[in-house]
Amino acid sequence: MxxxxxxxxxxxxxxxxxxxxxxxxxxxxxxxxxxxxxxxxxxxxxxxxxxxxxxxxxxxxxxxxxxxxxxxxxxxxxxxxxxxxxxxxxxxxxxxxxxxxxxxxxxxxxxxxxxxxxxxxxxxxxxxWCYDPAMLALKADVDAGLLGRPLAMRSIVLWPRPISYYKRGLGWAGKKRDASGAAIFDNVASNATAHYIENMLWLTGQGYGGVDVKDMAVDTLRANDIEMFDTIVMDARLENGARMFFVASHATGPEGWQNPAFEYEFENAVVRYGALGENGDRLIAAFRDGTVKDYGVSSTGGCDHKLETAIALARGGDAALPCPAEAAIRHTRAMAMLREKRPEAEVFPADAVREDDGMVWVPGLKDRLVHCYENWAML
Ligand SMILES: NC(=O)c1ccc[n+]([C@@H]2O[C@H](COP(=O)([O-])OP(=O)(O)OC[C@H]3O[C@@H](n4cnc5c(N)ncnc54)[C@H](O)[C@@H]3O)[C@@H](O)[C@H]2O)c1
The missing domain is CATH 3.40.50.720 (NAD(P)-binding Rossmann-like Domain)
Structure with missing residues (x-):
């Protein structure tokens, strides 16, 4: 070698x-x-x-x-x-x-x-997540038509972040542009929880090329002193007709964790990852005919598989590239549509916001967001 x-x-x-x-x-x-x-x-x-x-x-x-x-x-x-x-x-x-x-x-x-x-x-x-073996096995079944058409997908992730998160490095987090005018548009949906939007666009698109958002209703809010937003509820329609519902926040406070969980309904099966109140990491499809397929532990973190794939491709091998720019740009386009719909985030009322232990957060927000997720409801 x-x-x-x-x-x-x-x-x-x-x-x-x-x-x-x-x-x-x-x-x-x-x-x-x-x-x-x-x-x-x-x-x-x-x-x-x-x-x-x-x-x-x-x-x-x-x-x-x-x-x-x-x-x-x-x-x-x-x-x-x-x-x-x-x-x-x-x-x-x-x-x-x-x-x-x-x-x-x-x-x-x-x-x-x-x-x-x-x-x-x-x-x-x-x-x-596009490089994860369990997720790739699910993707192969989706592409083979085993699950049928995607109908409605919902995903939630609540990852409280301290004020120091926004001040790290060059202080670019939460900003629209840097001092030179270069676009950043950093927010909870463009950065930390971007994976969970991208996953819905990638999984239900053609091959590894993804699918675009056709239209969306979106609420964006902020508790932190940032230019963009730390909380989002999005109800979108995709070009393939599926509904995509997404809830995420960095402002739910020290007790406000909800690790990524989703439920994707297809014609022939419902695929679940994690669950409300749980820390699940298995990818499981329950088919309408009563069979269950467990794709195994699916890791949403780590650099190993993507670096391995990039090295194999750089060697000139014929490895497939599961996350080409064609897929990732779907997420970028969704973020652009979001900014058009909501050029400015709403600000949580000052009396609803608390600051302690280096964190700015909204008491009760986790419950409200879980309610949104359970009921496919805007905030
Ligand atoms: N895949 C994931 O799960 C995941 C998780 C976190 C962050 N990220 C992504 O990683 C990227 C970096 O995010 P981060 O949170 O690590 O940011 P960061 O600010 O914490 O770290 C950025 C690093 O880049 C360096 N840097 C700054 N300016 C540079 C320049 N001009 N040239 C070279 N290096 C420079 C900094 O010194 C620092 O080492 C972002 O795109 C972010 O979305 C991905």
């Missing part, structure tokens, strides 16, 4: 997962570090281990490619940098695995796709 070189762009935050993967499993995958691009690399939890490998550090992709090349670039930087960095890496000879969301705007994702097409390189987007 010839040695494959990997450039890591962004090695703090979520990028630490890719650092860990490369340090722990790079050798067995025949992959070595070509370099690290991160102007604040020293703040990475694994900086010392990276230094110990002898890898070279750069502040920009421009500085790296001035004298180096890489077979694969893995981009795990704040959203506003994705398009520029992905296009730069592609046009300088690298295949790219870019973290989700693909970018902040549809135009940015289209630029990335154009660079991919011009260079003939691979552009993989890091919605990891």
């Amino acid at each position: 010839s040695e494959l070189t990997v450039l890591l762009v962004g090695v703090g935050g979520y990028g630490t997962g890719y650092v860990r993967e490369m340090l722990d499993h790079g050798a067995e995958r025949g992959a070595t570090l070509a370099g690290v691009v991160d102007p604040y690399a020293a703040t990475s939890r694994f900086y010392d281990e990276l230094v110990a490998t002898g890898v070279r550090f750069f502040d920009t992709v421009e500085a790296f490619y001035a004298q180096n090349t890489a077979d694969l670039a893995v981009i795990s930087t704040p959203i506003q940098f994705h398009a520029h960095q992905a296009v730069y890496c592609l046009t300088h000879g690298s295949h790219v695995l870019c973290e989700k969301p693909a970018a902040a705007t549809v135009e940015d994702v289209e630029r990335m796709m154009a660079a991919r097409d011009e260079t003939g390189k691979t552009l993989a987007i890091g919605f990891q």
Whole structure:
């Protein structure tokens, strides 16, 4: 197996997962570090281990490619940098695995796709659920028509986040644009819980290309002092006729956890993941004829499968790419539609909001959102 070189762009935050993967499993995958691009690399939890490998550090992709090349670039930087960095890496000879969301705007994702097409390189987007073996097995059954047409899908995830979440790194979280005017549009649905919208668009689309939202009603609200929103209830229609209902919040407070749960109704089966009040991680389809198919534990986290796939593709293998930009742009388009429908989030009334232990939250919000989920109701 010839040695494959990997450039890591962004090695703090979520990028630490890719650092860990490369340090722990790079050798067995025949992959070595070509370099690290991160102007604040020293703040990475694994900086010392990276230094110990002898890898070279750069502040920009421009500085790296001035004298180096890489077979694969893995981009795990704040959203506003994705398009520029992905296009730069592609046009300088690298295949790219870019973290989700693909970018902040549809135009940015289209630029990335154009660079991919011009260079003939691979552009993989890091919605990891698309790379998960159990989810892929379900997807194969959906594509084979075993479940029939998708009818109505609902999904909920309540992940309380402290104020420090919004202040981390460059302070880009919750912002519409950065100081240079670059689009970010970071919010609970575009970032942390994006997977659970993307999953519905991906699973019920054609092959790995996904399906678009046709129309939506949406409530967006904020308790935190941010430019976008930390709470959403969305009731959408997809181009394939299915209903997509989505509930998420970062403002439900210390006791307000609900790990991802969904219920997808198809003509022939109902697929469930987790449940209200539970922390389930199995993907199970109950068919109308009484049979049950357990697809197994389905992980919504982790970098392993996507990095493995990106490495296989960079080697020129014929591995399928389960999350191409064609799929991820469906989520970006949904976010653009959402901003059109709700240019500004509603603000929770001051007397409904509490701040303690470094968290801003709304007492009782979890119950209200669970009610929305159970009743397919807007907030
Ligand atoms: N797949 C997932 O489950 C998942 C989870 C969390 C975050 N993410 C995604 O990962 C990306 C990064 O998010 P985060 O929460 O880790 O952000 P973060 O701000 O915590 O970390 C970003 C990292 O990028 C570095 N960085 C900043 N500017 C840079 C630049 N110009 N060039 C190179 N590096 C730069 C920072 O120093 C830091 O190390 C986002 O796209 C986010 O949506 C994905």
